Amino acid sequence: MVNMGVIGCGHWGPNHIRIFNQLPNSNSLMCADLDENRLKAIQQLYPNIQAVKDYQEILNNPQIDGVCIAAPTKSHYEIAKAALLKNKHVLCEKPLAVTVAECEDLKKIAEQQKRVLLVGHVFVFNATIAWVKDYIDSGDMGNIFYAYATRVNLGPFRYDVNALWDLAPHDISIFNYFFNNCPVNVSARGHKVLGGRLEDLSFATLEYPNNIVANLHVSWLDPRKVRQITIVGDKKMLVWDDLDSECPVKIYDKHVEKTDTFYETYGEFQLLSKVGSIMIPKINLNEPLKAQAQYFIECMSKDNPPSKADAQKAADVVKTLIAIQKSMDAKGECVNL
Numbered sequence: 001m002v003n004m005g006v007i008g009c010g011h012w013g014p015n016h017i018r019i020f021n022q023l024p025n026s027n028s029l030m031c032a033d034l035d036e037n038r039l040k041a042i043q044q045l046y047p048n049i050q051a052v053k054d055y056q057e058i059l060n061n062p063q064i065d066g067v068c069i070a071a072p073t074k075s076h077y078e079i080a081k082a083a084l085l086k087n088k089h090v091l092c093e094k095p096l097a098v099t100v101a102e103c104e105d106l107k108k109i110a111e112q113q114k115r116v117l118l119v120g121h122v123f124v125f126n127a128t129i130a131w132v133k134d135y136i137d138s139g140d141m142g143n144i145f146y147a148y149a150t151r152v153n154l155g156p157f158r159y160d161v162n163a164l165w166d167l168a169p170h171d172i173s174i175f176n177y178f179f180n181n182c183p184v185n186v187s188a189r190g191h192k193v194l195g196g197r198l199e200d201l202s203f204a205t206l207e208y209p210n211n212i213v214a215n216l217h218v219s220w221l222d223p224r225k226v227r228q229i230t231i232v233g234d235k236k237m238l239v240w241d242d243l244d245s246e247c248p249v250k251i252y253d254k255h256v257e258k259t260d261t262f263y264e265t266y267g268e269f270q271l272l273s274k275v276g277s278i279m280i281p282k283i284n285l286n287e288p289l290k291a292q293a294q295y296f297i298e299c300m301s302k303d304n305p306p307s308k309a310d311a312q313k314a315a316d317v318v319k320t321l322i323a324i325q326k327s328m329d330a331k332g333e334c335v336n337l
């Protein structure tokens with residue numbers, strides 16, 4: 001039985017508390033938040049949980065094996081470092097930190113302390129995303145030409161980080177997972193529409209090795225909630241829709257062929273569209289946050305450092321976010337990673 005302490009009980013932390021209570025081999029023993037109203041709300045839901053204001057009380061409790069950090073992004077580094085140094089295993093929400101140096105420092109400390117450091121890149125634990133990854137790797141889609149992700153909604157708004165740092169870690173971690181790499185360069189535009197201090201929306205183009213181009217659109221200011229990714233290969237095309245629980249993945253047997261005859265006037269190939277059926281694979285859906293928690297517990301109990309969503313992959317995501325931010329600040333300039 002693994003005893004967990006959850007630090008940060010705002011919008012997202014309670015989901016971690018619920019999951020560590022639901023799993024048969026873990027328990028949410030303690031939680032911490034600076035806001036007493038949040039602590040009262042958690043205690044009403046979970047009367048047995050010990051709720052404290054200062055997270056150091058969690059770190060000083062020898063009964064606690066691991067902590068889950070769901071506090072604001074800018075506090076991740078400080079809390080994760082303190083927890084690892086107190087010999088706690090750490091599951092930290094995304095993004096792991098705000099600089100690559102901080103991510104690398106946490107990676108080093110976790111290795112030195114022989115503690116698990118897992119990062120909440122929850123989509124790599126999503127069964128439909130894992131299915132798409134296997135499908136890309138099977139070669140059925142052929143070579144990938146390009147992909148694009150849309151992650152937009154009206155809110156929820158954040159006041160600590162902009163829409164890029166809030167939403168894009170998900171799509172960057174998915175693209176890096178699909179293409180086994182981080183981008184080589186990025187160019188992006190962002191816009192401060194609402195408060196004027198933070199970008200509420202961003203359009204970013206990421207160039208990956210093997211000539212793959214990926215685009216992402218994140219926004220807090222959109223009429224519809226959309227979580228979609230489209231991938232175009234030279235043999236097949238695929239659409240993933242996280243909000244379509246019945247058909248989250250659709251594979252389109254569509255591609256373009258070149259004829260062996262040339263246009264007489266232009267000396268160019270003629271391009272022909274080939275259109276076949278649409279396939280909807282049967283995928284057993286899971287609760288990704290639960291799968292992530294299970295993986296964390298498994299790594300802890302087997303004394304295995306994670307191979308998914310580890311500190312290095314989190315550092316790659318942060319490196320990409322920093323490059324996109326730099327490009328947005330320079331109004332779309334291409335930034336190499």
Ligand SMILES: NC(=O)c1ccc[n+]([C@@H]2O[C@H](COP(=O)([O-])OP(=O)(O)OC[C@H]3O[C@@H](n4cnc5c(N)ncnc54)[C@H](O)[C@@H]3O)[C@@H](O)[C@H]2O)c1
Nearest residue numbers: 008009010011012013032033034035070071072073093094
């Ligand atoms: N994986 C996902 O899909 C997902 C979804 C939402 C949020 N998140 C991540 O979770 C984290 C929290 O997001 P949120 O939406 O819950 O934010 P939030 O602002 O709603 O909650 C953060 C809570 O942390 C508390 N807090 C701040 N500093 C603290 C400290 N030093 N000690 C203890 N508590 C402290 C605040 O009082 C607040 O209640 C962020 O990193 C965010 O990116 C991930």
